[in-house]
Amino acid sequence: MKTATHVGAVLPKSPPGLHLFRFCRAEACQSMGCDTIIRHVENRLGVRLGETTENGEFTVDQIFCLGRCTASPAVMLDGNFTVA
Numbered sequence: 001m002k003t004a005t006h007v008g009a010v011l012p013k014s015p016p017g018l019h020l021f022r023f024c025r026a027e028a029c030q031s032m033g034c035d036t037i038i039r040h041v042e043n044r045l046g047v048r049l050g051e052t053t054e055n056g057e058f059t060v061d062q063i064f065c066l067g068r069c070t071a072s073p074a075v076m077l078d079g080n081f082t083v084a
């Protein structure tokens with residue numbers, strides 16, 4: 001039996017919301033302050049990494065390297081890169 005995996009992906013703690021934020025937390029992005037941005041978004045939305053807002057609108061998740069290290073900190077929203 002084969003199991004599909006994605007290196008660096010972390011399973012969310014709750015069902016996914018309508019929109020998915022994925023914050024890179026690997027070394028390059030950590031050195032550029034990703035944790036500060038993550039804390040801001042968590043506080044703004046009232047959730048922690050892996051959780052979905054009560055209204056089901058947003059899920060905040062983490063990943064380890066999106067391949068955009070030179071443009072760190074890297075963030076994806078609904079599969080598209082955004083500027084952090």
Ligand code: FES
Nearest residue numbers: 024026029066068
């Ligand atoms: S370390 Fe964040 S994109 Fe590579």
